[in-house]
Amino acid sequence: MNALLVVVGVLFVMNIGLIAAVLALARQVGVLFERISPMGALTLSGGPRVGEAAPLLRLRTLAGDAVSVGAPGVRSQMLFFLSPTCPVCKKLLPALRALDVAERGRLEVLLASDGEDAEHRAFWQREKLGLPYVLSAELGLAFQVSKLPYAVVVGPDGRVRAKGLVNSREQIESLLVAEELGVGSMQDYLSRSHAVVE
Amino acid sequence: MITLQGAFVLGGVARLAMAVIFAQAAWHALRDVGAHAGSVAGYRLLPHWAVMAAAWALPLLSVAAALLLVVPVAAHAGAVLGLALMGVFTAAMAVNVQRGRVHIDCGCGGAQGQRISGAVVVRNLLLLALLGVAVRFPAVGVLDGVALVGVAGGGLALAALYFAGSQLLANRAAFQHAGFVA
Numbered sequence: 001m002n003a004l005l006v007v008v009g010v011l012f013v014m015n016i017g018l019i020a021a022v023l024a025l026a027r028q029v030g031v032l033f034e035r036i037s038p039m040g041a042l043t044l045s046g047g048p049r050v051g052e053a054a055p056l057l058r059l060r061t062l063a064g065d066a067v068s069v070g071a072p073g074v075r076s077q078m079l080f081f082l083s084p085t086c087p088v089c090k091k092l093l094p095a096l097r098a099l100d101v102a103e104r105g106r107l108e109v110l111l112a113s114d115g116e117d118a119e120h121r122a123f124w125q126r127e128k129l130g131l132p133y134v135l136s137a138e139l140g141l142a143f144q145v146s147k148l149p150y151a152v153v154v155g156p157d158g159r160v161r162a163k164g165l166v167n168s169r170e171q172i173e174s175l176l177v178a179e180e181l182g183v184g185s186m187q188d189y190l191s192r193s194h195a196v197v198e
Numbered sequence: 199m200i201t202l203q204g205a206f207v208l209g210g211v212a213r214l215a216m217a218v219i220f221a222q223a224a225w226h227a228l229r230d231v232g233a234h235a236g237s238v239a240g241y242r243l244l245p246h247w248a249v250m251a252a253a254w255a256l257p258l259l260s261v262a263a264a265l266l267l268v269v270p271v272a273a274h275a276g277a278v279l280g281l282a283l284m285g286v287f288t289a290a291m292a293v294n295v296q297r298g299r300v301h302i303d304c305g306c307g308g309a310q311g312q313r314i315s316g317a318v319v320v321r322n323l324l325l326l327a328l329l330g331v332a333v334r335f336p337a338v339g340v341l342d343g344v345a346l347v348g349v350a351g352g353g354l355a356l357a358a359l360y361f362a363g364s365q366l367l368a369n370r371a372a373f374q375h376a377g378f379v380a
Contacts, residue, residue, distance in 0.1 A: 005343050012351025019358040026365035030310065033372055085246075087232075147240075147301070 047144035047152075050162060054154045055142040061132040062117075062124050067110065069139065072158045076179065077108045080166075081140060081150040083115070084123035088167055089149040093127060095169040099176075100131055107176075108132075112139050153179045202339045207348050209335030212328045213267045214353025216280055219325065219360055220264040223307030227257035237305025241290050259283055270337040277332035284329060288322040295319055301375075308364030313371050321367065325360075 048054055054070035061067055069077065080096055082089035100109040111129065113120055114137040124133050143152055143163070152163040153175050162178035164171065200208070227234040235253035238244065244252055263283060266276025287306060291314045294302060304312040312318065341349065 005347060008344055009347050009351065012347065012355060015355050016351065016358055019355060019362055023358060023362035023365055026309075026362055026369060030365060030369045030372065033369065146299070 047142065047163070048160050050160050052160055053158055054152070054160050056158070057136065057139055057142065059134045059136050059139065061134050062121055063132065065132065067132055067134065069110070070154055070158045073156055075106055075108045076156055076161065077110055077154040078172075078175070079110050079112050079139070079143070079152045079154065081112050081143075081145045081148055081152075083113050083148055084119060086148045090127070092149055092166065092169065092172065093129065095172055096131065097129075099172065103176075110134060112136065114140050151175055155179065203341065203345055205335040206337055206339050206341060207345050207352070209273075209332050209337060210341070210345075210349035211352035211356060212332040212335070213273055213277065213337070214349060215356035215360070216277075216325070216329055216332060217264040217267040218354065218357035219307075220260040220267070220280060220283075222357075222361070224257040224260040224264065226307035227253070227260075227305065231257075234305055237303045240299075240302035240305070241294055242299070243290055243293065256283070256287075267332070273337045274333065277329055281326065281329045281333060284322060284326050288319060288326060291322065292319050308361060309368035310365075311372070312364060312368040313375075315367070315371055317367050317370075321360075321363065328356075 056068065056070040058066065058068045069079065078099070080092075082092075096109055096111075099107070109131050111131050111133040112135075113133070114135055117135060120133065120135055143150075147165050149166050150164070151166045151172060153161045155161040162175040164175060166172050166175065231253055234257065235250050238253045238256070239246070239249045259279065260283060263276050263280040266272040266279060269276070291304070291306075294300070294314055295316055300313060300315050302314055304314050304318060306312065306318075308321075
């Protein structure tokens, strides 16, 4: 009886130890993958693909100006989808303002959201956004925005150049780099460089 | 025919494993309730005013289930509460997998950055079966030494297996998301 108890106990300790080792290995694989995996904005499926024409929409900003999305023009457009209740969006607002100032000649930054007019107007004034802000459920649906903050870059030719979920300044910049390089996203870039290696 | 003590061990293993799993999930959620609220909102099943309340209530109920499960006299109530909670979680997940919203955060502990998927739904169905075992085999009688070691070892091993499995599922989802095949 006593021997049985010891044997069972020892077996369980070994068993749990082995499972713990598997868990630790799996964790390490996950962490390693995070380190080496795409660092750019994450492209979610849905909406017009990179290279396809952006839906053409004529909208009005909170300030009352008319803007069009997807219309051929001189400058590229960055549509930044946000919501007043999203903390990460707020964190990125200074980066967007800086981007707007630095790239004004070639890039038009447009903030986009949907919902109640008063709520967004209050948010717009409270944060002193100063950037054009449009409220349009249609716009979000057209690009199938499912997670915020989300950004889309539309080229001067009215085609989608880059898009993705953006959680940091680097990821916003990655979209502009993607536009310059002519690749849709970091994943796209990586799969191309993998294809070259293979 | 299974003896009373055998039934206790079988149920005990299931109860201890589920207690650990619920406790870890609750700890994961309560450590950062704001982030957990984000996960709850991601399921798009609740009106926005109910999200914060649910983000608090679900992990607190999980704590209650975990505590009840390890007290023999309350174990049955704990198993039933656990079954209800896990049923809700699994249904919410299945609805979103059905909707094709597999990019949302699971918010369920187990592994870091777990997204929902068909595989995670299957994992939860296995947990529901385990809770079924906990309900079916009540904690009646007294455990001797070997049985006690069996319950402790089996329960902890099962819980550890769940964490390792969840981590592997999360890794696989991350690989697929990035376009790697694994």
